[in-house]
Amino acid sequence: MWPGGKVGIGEAMALGSAAAWAVGVILARQLGAHLPPLTLNLLKNGLVLCLLAPVALPLYAGAWPSMPVRELLLVLASGVIGIALADTLYFRALNELGAGRMGVIGNLYSPLVLLLGFVFLDERLGGLQWLGFLLVAGGVLLVSMPARMRAVRPAHTLRGILLGVLAIALMAIAIVMVKRTLETQPLLWVTLLRLCGAMVGLLFLASLPSMRQRMHFVPGDVAWHRLVLAALVGQGLSMVLWLGGYKFTSASVAAILNESASVFLVVLAALWLREPMGRRAFAGVLLTFSGIACMLLGRATP
Template identity: 80%
Template sequence: MMTAGIGEALALGSAATWAVGMILARQLGATLPPLALNLLKNGLVLLVLVPLAMLFSAGPWPQLSASELAWVLLSGVIGIAVADTLYFRALNELGAGRMGIIGNLYSPLVLVLGFLFLDERLGLQQWLGFGLVGMGVLLVSKPRREWKTQPAHTLRGVLFGMLAIALMAVAIVMVKRILETQPLLWITALRLGGAVGGLALLAALPAMRHRVAFDRHRVPWGRLVVAALVGQGLSMVLWLGGYKYTSASVAAILNESASVFLVVLAALWLREPLGRRAFFGVLLTFSGIACMLLGRATP
């Protein structure tokens, strides 16, 4: 089901709330290893999301076949449990700037997968918007200062980052058609349930226990809860809503604006300087968003 404007608005809202969550969670990686951070954030969101799904969704349970349920759960394992953990690991090894560059692979991958498996096509204005958003995000996510340092494990971090982005793209295309016909909150909760289950099994493995160990006294729990509910929970619902109500290609391109929202919010909220290149990148990105909104993709 495609509803004019709603999917695009949800995709942009997801990008904005993700950026807010990233600012709130900025220092969580210093006290929590990637696997533990991923498990705690998603577990907190699941505890809140299930009661909300029961309260606001029409009917107690979505009408899913066994195969559809399996696809939704598998999407959560692949796209959240595995992909997010790899993403956090790559982020720790490469830093935000380099991961911003690797993140640019996401929308092209979704475009290709949407073309192959969902029969989606972009119109001329969408392609123009895609180019503008891509150039804008590239400018914003490549701070000059960071490239003066060389991480100790660059190749490993790049491989982890690329694999994480590829798995995210595959996982969302897997559930695109199911999302279109099922209650948004329930599908989000089920997908998150698959992720939390996968993360819990992974954390229980003897070889992985040292990767989830942390000092609970050093964790800023209040910041973690707010970051999880805003940057993970609300952002995830809006993110999946974008894919539910518009084409996967358009939603993916609009999701790319998250790094631009992050730069803008950091300038407004944290008073971080907004350089000339970043400012030009912001203008390019929002020009691309305007092109995406003016011309809709063919479903």
């Protein structure tokens, strides 16, 4: 319980989403070698939809949530923009730039959500929360900035940067556009509708001749058990917690706490995969968790 009797469930869900996403990345880190970006995106979201629908639909059978047509279209569009388009562009940019550069570009996410929340949702941060934002941003930057950038062709660098920035911007737009709907509608229902929109968008992309040529894979090379676990944890659980964070707290606070995913990934890699954690990464972890503490204390202050 926070002072004043307020439970920070939104902050807890935002942090849980970041941790679940990091676990999913650890589970799925070898899948990209055998599955093209659009194929991986389609399979993961298809699996989550097949598992979530039998859980969510019986909960609302005979009493479907009342949702205005405008809000329904916004949720479906959010799935197309934030999952079908943004995730596919993100995976493409990842191939162009590598994880280090994309980690740096990913730092644009919370500032964009803060800006959009300020303009469209009339959200404001307190002084302690701004300090938390700066600490989290600095910590994530330390963790994600590679010690040495691998040389790539300038054309690929520019194209990758543009794709990466566009992907992050679409993610921010997609969540802010459904923030008000999330506050009034059941969480699983919005998640299910958003996934339906995403699958429509992904199937449309997959139907394009130019995209079909890039979706080929050898089934025998895919670790299917790893794909299922990655979909359940890194996609399904992470998505429900991610949307829950935006439902129960402000978009600005949720976005900042989501940034801790990069730090959770470094910590899990050190504990789970025994990967070394350098001094800079360790300093980034300390900065990030200090920023999280400021965000939570700022939330708790009456």
